[in-house]
Amino acid sequence: MKRKTPTPHDALFRRFLTHAETAREFLEIYLPPALQAVCNLSTLKLESGSFVEENLKAHISDMLYSLETTTGKGYVYCVVEHQSTENKMMAFRMLRYSVSAMQQHISQGHDTLPLVIPVLFYHGSVTPYPYSMNWLECFDLPEQARALYTGDFPLIDLTVMPDSEIMTHRRVALMELVLKHARQRDMLEWLKELVYLLSLDCYTDEQLRTAFHYLVQVGNTSDPERFIRGLAEQAPHHEGILMTLAQQFEQKGRQEGRQEGRQEGRQEGRQEGRQEGRLEGRQEAIQQMVRTMLTNGADHETIMKLTGLSAEELANIIH
Incomplete structure (x- = not known):
């Protein structure tokens, strides 16, 4: 324009x-x-x-x-x-x-x-x-x-809404319950409510996938795979999609485990490398000290006493 x-x-x-x-x-x-x-x-x-x-x-x-x-x-x-x-x-x-x-x-x-x-x-x-x-x-x-x-805009505040009221909302209840509790309560504590909502059979497969992916990503549970499998056992009508999700989470867990293992291996390698480097540095410093003391006329007994070297270790440095 x-x-x-x-x-x-x-x-x-x-x-x-x-x-x-x-x-x-x-x-x-x-x-x-x-x-x-x-x-x-x-x-x-x-x-x-x-x-x-x-x-x-x-x-x-x-x-x-x-x-x-x-x-x-x-x-x-x-x-x-x-x-x-x-x-x-x-x-x-x-x-x-x-x-x-x-x-x-x-x-x-x-x-x-x-x-x-x-x-x-x-x-x-x-x-x-x-x-x-x-x-x-x-x-x-x-x-x-x-x-x-000229008045207040409508507000939907899930934080003060009773779960009993949420459970009456049918098609939006799953979204509301998940968003309200995912980060605050262990998911196993409200498994019964989820089973009831699934029994209403009013959610699409995509809605279920999205809801349970969200739960596993941000939810409060130590064992998401166990949670999904437990839900599948009590909601057999949705067992197919829930077991598929459980398998995906299991595979993801194995991949993350392998990745963490490789990362830990690399970290251990770096730590060992640093330790070896520090050891080599100390050995070089001792060797330099021995050469300086020999140049200044120190006898072998004095050098061994000051450095803690054995006669064999001192001989290896000298030769």
Whole structure:
């Protein structure tokens, strides 16, 4: 999508509102009193809009300002968009721009969202401006949208949900039970619940494979193969897929065992090599010491006493 072609309107708008004093007075005139009360207009600063999504840049001719709050805590951003043509989805577009500004703020290391105040400056031929500036009115179901987006979002918290409730969820119960308990309880403790869920016969083979692979990868058990085989014995309808999984885990265990054995062998070899190297180093040091002592006129008895060498070892070094 091509970027919006600058117009004479854009040039005039920008020429005035890139000037800090002009922008400050503009906001003093037009910001609602309740919002102006939290803005320290003396700290107004023009910001870059480089973070705006490309498809929005094609439409936006805006000014973005940052301001400190009157309490000195946090920031407020103000987006002023000028428009000479009415747009039914303008409120939603300005919301998207505002969220982009919030994301940029968070990306800079802040841990709370800033207040972003979008303002539309309209000078079109249709009068008055024909569309709502409430983005919730852009929905086909505005009342439901208002309830959804002005309250808490739905939360599914498995950590506080009783297992008895999870067990009534049929097709999603296996996923929920596995995700809730895999890392916290020994899998053998909830084998009975798994057997019951398998008896419902409402999961696909791929769902079962994925669930039990997950259990073995992150689950809390010392013997995953025994767990799978025990499950297969109590859920004969799924014995085929479960035994196949058990065999795969058994084969994987053998491969990992061989790999660990090779790794341990290499490690032992490295340790032996280091030990041999240290031994050779000590022998060379003793040999050098013996030669130095002989050069300085020390007798054999003195050398053996100081180095701990036997007569035979000393003779081997000398010769």
